[in-house]
Amino acid sequence: MANISTTKMSSKGQVVIPEAIRKKMKLKSGAQFVVMGDKDVVILKSISPPSLDDFNDLIAEARKQARKAGMNRSDIVAALARARGKK
Known part of the structure; x- marks a missing residue:
């Protein structure tokens, strides 16, 4: 440049x-x-924000890693609540 x-x-x-x-x-x-x-x-x-395709790829990879770690939806909801300061 x-x-x-x-x-x-x-x-x-x-x-x-x-x-x-x-x-x-x-x-x-x-x-x-x-x-x-x-x-x-x-x-x-x-x-710039990721494209919708890139974002979908990121979400798919996150879900794959969560399954691999043995996490389920309730684990994620609980983790989000803790991160947001709720119990």
């Missing part, structure tokens, strides 16, 4: 991504990012 540009941070901490970079990366309003910072370096990594 050879596009280099400068930008400023507003008093509210907002940073504008220059138009040329937004166009090249096909970024739209509402795009989400992971932000990492260390010393004088800030990195923005664009993220």
Whole structure:
């Protein structure tokens, strides 16, 4: 990615991504990012939710692993309740 540009941070901490970079990366309003910072370096990594097919694959794998571990639906409901602070 050879596009280099400068930008400023507003008093509210907002940073504008220059138009040329937004166009090249096909970024739209509402795009989400992971932000990492260390010393004088800030990195923005664009993220997007998995596609429905990818999500279904993740769910299928989670179910497979749960069965392999001997878990059933009531175990999962109980674990969710504990994680949410309910008993």
